[in-house]
Amino acid sequence: MSNLLPGKTPRALVNTTRCLSVITTKVDHHTYQIAQNAENMGLLVIDSPTDIMRCSNKVYLHERLQRFQVDTPKTLLIMGNQPYDVDGLIHQLGLPIIVKVPDGSFSIGVEKAKDRDQLQEIIARLSERSAILLLQEYMPTDYDWRIGIMNNQVLYACRYYMAKSHWQIYNHSARSHKSGNADAMAVEKVPKKVVKTALKAAKAMGNGFYGVDLKESGERVVIIEVNDNPSIDMGVEDLHAGQMLYQQIMSSMLRQLDELNGR
CATH class of the missing domain: 3.30.1490.20 (ATP-grasp fold, A domain)
Incomplete structure (x- = not known):
């Protein structure tokens, strides 16, 4: 299906209610408790309790990025x-x-x-x-970069465009909760400074699976946030890499599982 979709896919066509129906993560939430219980059982947890704690609270996230000298908006x-x-x-x-x-x-x-x-x-x-x-x-841009990183390796790169006539990707004031378009591209085509900054931010969080959001304005590249539970929608994030993206994720999980089991 992803091969049939245009290069700039309307995200609303992928899932018009994604922003309402998705389960996100918080420290005071059952998702954190489940992750913590799984980790205590010795299981491999990609969205680990540590990742949830570091990424889901913007204050904690900002202070950690500052500690690791990662550029952010003022x-x-x-x-x-x-x-x-x-x-x-x-x-x-x-x-x-x-x-x-x-x-x-x-x-x-x-x-x-x-x-x-x-x-x-x-x-x-x-x-x-x-x-x-x-x-x-306020840093106005036509789009935000989303760089998917797992185990400190870049997996995919997307541009999330602002919703029509709005300053954010999601426009919740619109009747249908409209979102902007998105396109994916080869990582090699992404500006090197964007990739370098995204990797630096991800490394500050750990070695999990992160969706790093950045803005590029003139010579500045800044981190907006690091998501601990990034989405991968068919026809959006996987539009360029296709099945290879999922193979990379599974291979990374297998390596981490081997490390966890001391193989």
Whole structure:
């Protein structure tokens, strides 16, 4: 089927409800408990408890990327329910400003403040959901890079395009929760700086299976986030590599299983 789809596949055709039906991971979630139990039993766990802990919380993720000197957008952490200097935030980050809750996913819990009043309104509203908020500089791009990495090896490369007339990949304000298009390409065609930065970010997390999201703007390449449970949809992420992608994943799992069993 993937060979029949066009080079720039509408992700909505693959799964229009993916952002609503997918099971994501969180530390205070049954997915973390299952992974932890499996690891305690000596099983190979690709989305390990450590990966979930490091990647699913944006505050923890940001601090770890900073520790390993991985480039990210300018970021500030604030306690939204405590006094803050709104003019100081704007001075440091400029406008618009992106405001994120730590545990958001699929563009949920991520909002853009265009001016001072809207920034204060968004901070007040999102502070009801989380005591800590991340504020980042706005970096407009036509697409985000998604680099799939497993065991510190690049498996695939995609570009996720912004939803039509929207600044994010997913537009939850649209009636049908529209998402942008995507295309996959040979890793060799990806700018070297993008691949190098993605590998550096993945290495900071561990040796699991990660979907590294990046923005490329001028000479800058920055990490937006590292996903511990990246999706592989037929006709999207596997569009270029096809069955070879799944063979690479299984081979990597087999190597890790051999290492786990001391073979």
